[in-house]
Amino acid sequence: MPATPSYDAIVVGAGPAGTTAALAMAQKGLRVLLLERGESPGSKNMFGGMLAACAAPEELIPGFWKQAPWERHVVKRVLTVVGEGSSTSVVHQSDAADREPYAGFTLYRPVFDRWYAERARDAGVTLLCSCLVEGLVLRDGRVGGVRVARPQGVIEAPLVVACDGVTSLLAKEAGLHAGFTPHQLALGVRALFRLTEDEVDDRLGLSGLQGATNEFLGCTDGVRGGGFVYSQVDTLSVGVVAHLDSLTQKRIPPYDLLARFVASPWVAPLLKGARLAEYSAHLLPEGGIAMVPRLSAAGLLVAGDAAALCYTNGLTFEGMNLAMTSGKLAAETAIEALASGDTSAAGLASYEQRLRESYVIRDLKTWARAVDFMRRDQLFSAYPRMVGELMERVYRSDGQPKRRIGRHGLDVARESLPLRQLVRDGIAAGRSFL
Amino acid sequence: MIVDDLFDLTSFRVHREAHIRLDYERCRPCDHRACTFTCPARCYEWSQERSRVEFAYEACLECGTCLTVCDKDALDWHYPVGGFGVRFSR
Numbered sequence: 001m002p003a004t005p006s007y008d009a010i011v012v013g014a015g016p017a018g019t020t021a022a023l024a025m026a027q028k029g030l031r032v033l034l035l036e037r038g039e040s041p042g043s044k045n046m047f048g049g050m051l052a053a054c055a056a057p058e059e060l061i062p063g064f065w066k067q068a069p070w071e072r073h074v075v076k077r078v079l080t081v082v083g084e085g086s087s088t089s090v091v092h093q094s095d096a097a098d099r100e101p102y103a104g105f106t107l108y109r110p111v112f113d114r115w116y117a118e119r120a121r122d123a124g125v126t127l128l129c130s131c132l133v134e135g136l137v138l139r140d141g142r143v144g145g146v147r148v149a150r151p152q153g154v155i156e157a158p159l160v161v162a163c164d165g166v167t168s169l170l171a172k173e174a175g176l177h178a179g180f181t182p183h184q185l186a187l188g189v190r191a192l193f194r195l196t197e198d199e200v201d202d203r204l205g206l207s208g209l210q211g212a213t214n215e216f217l218g219c220t221d222g223v224r225g226g227g228f229v230y231s232q233v234d235t236l237s238v239g240v241v242a243h244l245d246s247l248t249q250k251r252i253p254p255y256d257l258l259a260r261f262v263a264s265p266w267v268a269p270l271l272k273g274a275r276l277a278e279y280s281a282h283l284l285p286e287g288g289i290a291m292v293p294r295l296s297a298a299g300l301l302v303a304g305d306a307a308a309l310c311y312t313n314g315l316t317f318e319g320m321n322l323a324m325t326s327g328k329l330a331a332e333t334a335i336e337a338l339a340s341g342d343t344s345a346a347g348l349a350s351y352e353q354r355l356r357e358s359y360v361i362r363d364l365k366t367w368a369r370a371v372d373f374m375r376r377d378q379l380f381s382a383y384p385r386m387v388g389e390l391m392e393r394v395y396r397s398d399g400q401p402k403r404r405i406g407r408h409g410l411d412v413a414r415e416s417l418p419l420r421q422l423v424r425d426g427i428a429a430g431r432s433f434l
Numbered sequence: 435m436i437v438d439d440l441f442d443l444t445s446f447r448v449h450r451e452a453h454i455r456l457d458y459e460r461c462r463p464c465d466h467r468a469c470t471f472t473c474p475a476r477c478y479e480w481s482q483e484r485s486r487v488e489f490a491y492e493a494c495l496e497c498g499t500c501l502t503v504c505d506k507d508a509l510d511w512h513y514p515v516g517g518f519g520v521r522f523s524r
Contacts (some may be wrong), residue, residue, distance in 0.1 A: 039447070039517045045498060046522055106524045130517025149515055181503050189474045191440060192524055235524070248468045248503055255474060259437045271435075278520050281441040281474035281495040283502070295448040 007033045007126075008338050010146055011157040012133045012170060014041035014117045015109075016320045017304025018163030020327030021334070022127075023060050023120040028335045029042045032125045033155065034117065035148070037132040042113030044165075046280035047320070048190040048230050048237035050074050050104040050213050054090070054321035056328040069115050070105035071232035072211025073097070074205070080266060080317065082218040083388015087266045098210060106211045106230050106237075134174050142298030142344070143174060158343045159299055161330050163323070166283045166305040168293070174226070174300050174361055177293035182244035183375075184287030186225065189254045190239035191262065193274035197234045205232055217314075218384025219261050223250045224377060227268065229270060235277065236270060238262055241284065246377070254281070265369075285310045288371030289364040295355065296348040301330040303322050309360055313370035313433070314379075322360045329354040373432040376425060378417065383425075386416045441493060442477065449518040452491040454500070459475040459476035461487050495520050 009021040014036035021032040038044040055063040070077075075097040080089040096105050121127050137145035137154055145156035162170035172179050195203075204212045216227035225242035240257045247254060261267055285291060285308035292308045297302065303309070304323035311318060333351035337343045355361045373379075393408045413422055450507075456478075467487060469478040475493045480498065496519055501511045513519070 013495065037513055037516045039521065041458075043521045044519070044524075110522050110524060119489065132513055134512075134518035136445060166437075167501065168468070180502065185502055187472065187474060187499055191435065233523075244472065244499065244502060247472050248466070253471045253474075253476075255437050255440055258440075259435060262435045276435055276439055276443060278443050278524050280444065281497045283497050290449050 002121065007155070007157045008030045009033070009161060009334055010035065010157045011161045011163060012146060012156060013163035013165055013304070013306070014111060014120075014129070015045060015113055015163060015165065015323065016116070017306070017323035017327035017330075018161065019113070019116045019120050020056055020060070021161045021163060021303060021331045023123050023127045023329030024328050025334055026120065026123040026125045027060060030335065030338060032126050033157070034120060034127045034133045035133055035146070036117070036127065038131045039130050040110070040114050041117040041127075041129065042108075042110035045113060046188070046190055046282045047107065047109040048239045049317055050106055050230065051209075051320045052104050052318060053102060053327055056321075056324040058115070060328070063107075065101060066105075069111050070107040070210050072106050072206070073102035074104040074211040074213055075108065076206065076210065076212040078212060078214040080214065080216045081384045082216055082264070082266060083385045086228050086388035086392060087385050088391045104342060106213075106232050108232065133164065133170070136170055136300070137355045138174070143300040159301070159334050159338060161327075161334065162300060162302045162306050163304045163327060164306050166285055168306040168308070170300075171293055171302045171306055174338035176295070176297060176302060180285065180287070180291065181250055183292045184285065184308070185244045186241050186284045186286040187247060187254055187281065188239055188241040188284055189258050189260060190237050190279070190280045191240060192275055192278040192280075193236045193271050194277045195236065195274045196236055199273075200231050200234060200236065200360040206231065209233065216261070216266065218380060219264060219266070220257055220380060221250065221260065222377065222381040223247055223252055223253055223257065224375065224380050225257075225266070226380075229267060236274065238267060238271070241378045243286065244283070244374070265431055279381070286312060286371070289361070289368045290371075292361075292364065295352045296333075296345065298345040298348070299343050301333060301348060301351050303327045305331045309364070311364055311367055311371060312374070314374055315411045318363070322363075325358060325360050326355060329360075367432075369428075369432040373428050376428070378421070378425065382416050386412050387409060389416075444493075444495070445521045445523060446492065447518050447521060448492050449515050453512045453514040453519065454489070454491055454494065455510040456487065456489040457508045457510065457518050458485055460506045464506045464508070469500045474499065506516050
């Protein structure tokens with residue numbers, strides 16, 4: 001006789017998506033089991049970035065953004081284009097971003113994820129850490145639970161929410177996708193450097209827990225990708241993100257790219273006297289909307305990185321907010337489906353509709369062309385060099401008659417790339433961003 | 435910072451059994467050996483002496499890069515047993 005499942009839903013992975021889903025379901029009285037393979041939530045996660053404040057967790061926990069253990073609120077965004085021996089930056093700093101409610105935060109995932117999962121436990125979620133889900137229970141054409149490396153072996157439930165991260169092994173097992181490929185993924189490596197709070201303030205021009213994000217283009221030896229420096233209270237996250245297919249083509253190890261970036265004149269002065277504290281790596285889904293798998297099957301919903309809900313358009317980098325929002329929408333779908341007793345494929349199909357109506361899929365669609373645009377090698381080599389060369393000429397004062405900026409621009413462009421290429425890239429840029 | 439410094443700072447709880455296994459027979463015909471230079475933890479190394487890719491799992495950061503770049507289906511790839519493997523603190 002089959003045992004009665006003692007949980008209404010099993011959530012796999014206590015990251016931002018999974019914890020949000022578990023919390024939202026528990027608040028509606030469902031019995032939820034949240035499984036995490038790390039010894040504590042966040043211990044397998046790294047993050048060098050800015051989390052954009054989003055409504056999802058605030059709707060579940062009023063005052064969320066006031067309580068959550070973030071590091072600095074971001075007031076300053078810097079984009080630096082690295083050329084041949086030069087760099088050119090655009091700095092955006094905003095008073096509005098310095099007032100509550102803050103718009104973006106830097107944080108440590110092992111700290112943030114752990115705190116957030118505790119809030120889910122407060123709401124009644126059963127959190128089980130150090131528990132690896134080895135696969136799904138597939139029976140009669142539907143998902144009916146998970147297999148774990150524990151004495152009981154199998155945990156059954158009418159619904160599984162897979163928030164198992166970028167490798168997305170559960171969605172793959174369920175046949176929702178065929179496995180992500182190198183051209184859909186980027187590899188991020190990060191070194192964490194310890195300074196004092198004052199040193200971080202002084203070096204980045206900040207005060208009173210203000211934070212800065214710094215992105216660098218053209219610093220990756222022609223590999224498609226970029227560098228970053230993010231400020232926590234008394235540390236800097238310094239890293240490189242590289243498209244996996246480009247890294248494979250160029251045959252440059254990611255830690256070598258990182259070491260060169262750290263030693264570069266644009267980064268080294270920030271790190272003077274800093275102590276290296278930790279090294280980490282993680283994959284990022286960067287294939288845009290085309291990479292998003294089917295999002296549900298009978299008895300299964302997929303959210304967060306596992307559903308490839310993550311993107312960059314070259315200026316903004318979003319993932320955690322999309323993960324939390326998708327987790328909440330998965331929970332809303334689950335609550336309805338479990339109440340009606342229909343967790344079939346048809347019963348869960350409204351999840352995709354909810355995502356399509358939300359900013360999650362809409363943003364991915366908005367930037368669909370930008371994702372393709374960012375796959376042009378010259379954006380990471382020829383164009384950054386052109387910017388550097390142009391600015392050199394604009395600022396040069398050497399006793400020769402000056403030319404107008406537009407003239408310099410045309411000269412530099414013609415010297416760098418064939419006209420046809422420039423026109424093609426220009427049109428593509430327009431279609432991607434305008 | 436020199437590259438070697440990076441690898442001494444991350445904390446692990448190493449399980450006695452490898453969570454990823456390399457099938458040397460399937461690996462042998464590979465001509466790009468992308469794992470040897472894309473793995474961020476230097477877990478894969480070409481051994482001239484044994485003329486094969488050598489793999490050590492202990493310093494694995496569990497990112498999934500090798501699983502993605504290997505096109506010879508040479509990896510039996512799993513996450514470590516729950517509670518084992520890399521432990522990021524920040």
